[in-house]
Amino acid sequence: MTKVVVVGDRLVSSATLKEAAGQLNIPGPIEVVEFQWHGDLTKDQFQEKILLIEKGGPEAVDIPEGILPEMIEADYLLVHIAPVSKEMIAAAQQLKLIGTCRGGIEHVAVDAVKEKGIPLIHVIRNAEPVADFTLGLIFAETRNIARSHQAVMAGKWRKSFSNDPYKTTLANLKVGLIGLGYIGKLVVQRLNGLGVEVLVYDPFVDQEAIVAEGLQVTFKALEEVFSEADVISLHVRVTPETTNMVNKALISLMKPSAYLINTARAAILNKGDLVEALKEKRIAGAALDVIWSEPIQQEDDLLQLDNVTLTSHIAGDTIDAIPRSPYLLRNVLNGYFETGKSDMLIRL
Template sequence: MIKIIVVGDALVSSENMEKAAYMLHLNDEIEVEKFEWFSELSKDEFQKKILLIERSGSEKVPIPDGILELLPDADYLLVHLAPVSQTMIRAGTNLKMIGVSRGGLENINIQEAAKHNIPVIHVIRNAVPVAEFTLGLILAETRNIAKSHYSIKTGGWEKEFSNAFYKTTLSNLTVGLVGLGNIGKLLVEYLQALKIEVQAYDPFVSEEELMRENITVKKVSLQEIFENSDIVSLHTRLTEETTGMINKDLLFLMKKNAYLINTARAKLVNKVDLLEVLQNKKIAGAALDVFWTEPIPVNDPFLKLDNVTLTAHIAGDTVDAIARSPYLLKNVMNDYFAAGFSKMIIH
């Protein structure tokens, strides 16, 4: 008998987690125990829990009630945003794997899992929505779609914007991607379908991996991305090493007609440095779906800029992406069981 614990929350139901668990290819009878983590909250109320766990990690939030008593007998633990803390991992003496139905791992004590040789598999639940949204932001900022809309809604009929001297079709531009994970790879496909030249930086993705996935993209250094791209789009994870990596040293390399797009994490970018290059028109503009403080404060200086497009962290927000994420996780775990390895594993 294989014992699986699933933890639902306000965004992903324990019922969907349970159904996905029963679809795992484990070659034995499966028994599932369900737990809840603030499942009773509204989406707006639950957003506060999300912000808390993203800022503070797995050790600063309450764990699911009653879970510690059953963890010693569990073989697999599947969660969405619920924390998997040091205490939980130490209690799970038989755990063979932790599955997370989201891309971010702020809610998992990765270091503790590694100490106990427990693989952690996660899934980019919203890769397609984010890749599509990123393409939309590129168009919105370079062609002033949002700015024109705002002008009309506020009584104007503006036709000239801060990037007036740089407007052109996307096929004339080169896009540089920082990060070639699931989202970055999808965006390569979308951009190349539009005949747009793409180059990318990702030290963790090999040429062999790209060849296996039939992805043809020019790999260059991070410095070359910022020096040579007309549009730089960020798609890398936030870690201690990547926090603030996009700073003045890189931003000042950008062309005067270039744009920065960020649908990843705000803290990848040094806020003061980006504000400086935008205020001084060192680059043509930026489009941001993520911010250093969310919601963005009413006095935030970015709200006064005329060369940015701002959206409220909605790139991955579609009706199906989050709710059905356990089934994506199930697919990735089954791939692991079949092949014995997975690029999704964090050691």
């Protein structure tokens, strides 16, 4: 008997995870033990739990009651954003794999997982929406769509903007991507379809494999992407190495006509260095769907700027992406079981 423990939450039900777990291509009969983590909270209350996890990791919140005894003989653990804590990993004596149906892994005690050598696979359940939204932010910022709308709604017929000297069509711009994971590849596909030149920095990808996939990109060093691209879009996870990765040193390499887009995580970007560059007009603008403090505070310096587009962390917010994510996880896991390889396998 293969034992699979699933933990649902307010956004992804344990019933859906259980159904997906029953469709895994693993040996023998499957016993699925299900837990529900704070499924009874309101949307705002659950968002508070998510923020606690994103700031403090899995140890910042409680784990499902009764899960520790079940972890002892668990072979597989599937979750959405429910915590996978050090205590849970310590209890597991035969865990073969952890699967999570979300892009970020802040809810997982990664060091404990690494220490035990347990494979960790995630799926970016909202990759398509985020890729679409990234393009939307590029258009919104470079062509002043949001700023013009805001002015018109306020009764102003605005025709002049701070990036007037640089305005041009997307086809005339080079877009640089920092990170070429699942979302990054989808962004490349869209840019390729629009005939846009794409520069990429990602030291971890197999460049030959990228070419074999038919993606048209030019690989560059990090500093080269920042100095040559007209639009730079961030698509990396938050790790100790990537925290504040984009700072004054890199921003200073950007052209005065260049834009910075972030639909990944705020911590990748040094806030003070970005705000300073925007205030001094050393870059043309920025568009951010992720903010260092969410919701944004009224005294935040970003709200005083006229060369930034801000959205309320909605890049991945579509009606179907999150509820159906267990089935995407099922497909990715079955592919991994068949080949022993996966783009969604986290490098620990």
